[in-house]
Amino acid sequence: MQDRTTNRMLYSLKVSGPQTAAALADRLGVTPVAVRQMLARLHEDGLVDFEDSRESVGRPKRFWHLTNAGNGQFPDNHAGLTADILASVSAVFGDDGLDRLISHREKTTLTQYRTALEPLDGVEAKVNHLAEIRSAEGYMAEASRDESGAFILIENHCPICVAARACQKLCRSELEVFQAVLGPNVEIKRFEHILKGARRCAYRITEKPKNERQFAMKL
Structure with missing residues (x-):
């Protein structure tokens, strides 16, 4: 022990x-x-x-x-079972069925995150609280700012890593959720990725210039 x-x-x-x-x-x-x-x-x-x-x-x-x-000493949220379930969904219902399942998960997560973040003012407050939410979900997340002033969201652990390896759409879905809850006024890029061999996942979040924000609002 x-x-x-x-x-x-x-x-x-x-x-x-x-x-x-x-x-x-x-x-x-x-x-x-x-x-x-x-x-x-x-x-x-x-x-x-x-x-x-x-x-x-x-x-x-x-x-x-x-x-x-x-x-492997850290929690994986029964990722092996999750990977098996995803494989079974794909086998029984096809890729369309798997896409629908991931879309449903994405919508549910998006609703939960929006409820938590919408009352907050400013990107920094939202990024910090998003890190707290992700930590509570087992991602060991933290938020900071780099030398350029960009916000950095780091996830030191991925509790769904086994499932994500089996279905990389889960990772793409999470990136889309981050973008949606933080809004069109920011740009998010993942520059470290566990599935690509990094020891963690890391995201750079930058606020768009005002002219780009105004253009996005018109769209």
Whole structure:
């Protein structure tokens, strides 16, 4: 059974990505020796692995990261069962039936998100609350702004990843939902994607110039 500190370590690697033992020790408030011992046990269990990186003159630094098994320690919302159900829907009702199912899910999610976000003023408040909603759904989401002022929505975990691999329309549907609830005055682009090998999904949300907003409103 894993102790609390080990679970915190796995969580830190999940949320913040590859880190050195020293960085983990500083983040967790424990000694580097204790961290190395925990990493050794997790490595034996197949939950973490490492890569050595030479960033400057001297010895290379060892960066630890989660393996697929390590990622599997986090909730998946019964994704295997969901993937089986999607496959069954496609087999019984065809692609049209699957499209209708995903469309229904999209409409339901859109209604829920709109109810939560419409009372809020400004894109920043909406993005922050969207991150809170997604975290409650198991996506370990967080919101921030980059150097250009664009809003960044990061999802460190995908609880439907197995299902999404089987039906990538689910991912496209979620992107469309984000666009709909945040409105036509913003542009959303996904620049990191778990299904394409990234460790997380990340979205850049930028407010459109006023002239483009006015044009969109006329349409």
